[in-house]
């Protein structure tokens with residue numbers, strides 16, 4: 005078992021990472037909740053595999069209700085948000101009851117948002133089951149839904165009471181979902197944990213320790229910038245180009261971030277900031293995990309970004325690296341890139 009403590013001003017919490025954790029879930033829930041009733045929110049995919057066992061486990065101590073919504077990003081909508089609140093109210097949820105988010109990032113973001121807003125806030129616990137949610141979305145307190153064709157535009161900061169991770173759930177995750185999380189996991193290594201990169205290279209298995217090491221990077225950033233007003237920006241490493249490729253090439257987010265990281269490292273090399281071995285080693289690691297590793301030329305896309313942002317000065321703040329584990333915010337101008 006590995007454990008991390010997220011230390012925030014008003015609402016600190018623990019993250020537990022343990023193979024087989026779901027089999028004695030009630031033990032961990034009891035640590036943080038002494039009430040009578042819990043409400044599990046999950047999606048249809050995850051429900052099929054895990055809901056019965058989780059319900060049964062919790063039934064020994066609590067009255068358990070559950071709500072199942074359709075899987076996929078389209079559930080992060082105002083309609084499903086309303087429907088979910090309605091179903092919870094029909095099942096007589098009160099403000100002192102506990103919500104349990106059982107699923108990937110979609111379930112986490114949506115349940116967290118309900119937890120931030122229903123009754124002006126009620127407690128929730130996160131049980132992330134996808135790799136992306138285990139290493140990324142379940143910590144940091146960002147919750148929300150998509151609206152007006154924009155992602156995460158309605159939302160709130162809401163910290164969970166606890167995050168409970170069972171790496172065994174990754175065994176049932178489809179390969180493409182695994183890759184999606186792998187992109188962010190490797191990103192954490194690149195911006196903040198050199199030993200994680202070494203470990204992945206020598207022993208490419210995702211276990212309790214790897215999840216732990218990846219989370220230590222986001223933990224540090226989140227603790228230093230709870231409300232995303234500065235330092236959290238480094239988590240966007242690889243995302244400026246990544247977002248463009250995600251749309252244009254119809255790639256999964258994690259795949260697009262993989263290419264985005266290589267592009268921004270190439271940019272750093274051209275600016276004499278990033279040593280070339282970083283490019284070589286990251287490319288090898290991405291290939292090892294079956295992630296795309298042949299990026300397009302970043303220069304065309306850079307001009308596009310400047311144009312898109314109507315950036316008259318022709319300068320953009322980029323997150324580059326001086327080496328693995330050494331991110332730096334760096335203003336890059338169109339002129340420099342045109343060289």
Ligand SMILES: NC(=O)c1ccc[n+]([C@@H]2O[C@H](COP(=O)([O-])OP(=O)(O)OC[C@H]3O[C@@H](n4cnc5c(N)ncnc54)[C@H](O)[C@@H]3O)[C@@H](O)[C@H]2O)c1
Nearest residue numbers: 049075076108109110111133134136137141146173176177
């Ligand atoms: N809040 C944050 O800080 C933050 C950070 C990054 C991403 N996100 C959000 O996270 C979401 C993406 O999360 P995701 O990739 O987990 O997507 P997801 O929740 O849609 O899960 C991916 C798919 O895997 C299935 N699944 C999940 N766990 C499974 C398991 N153990 N076995 C079998 N199937 C399983 C789900 O049903 C779904 O079909 C996006 O909406 C994104 O905006 C939020």
Ligand SMILES: [Zn+2]
Nearest residue numbers: 188243257261
């Ligand atoms: Zn991302």
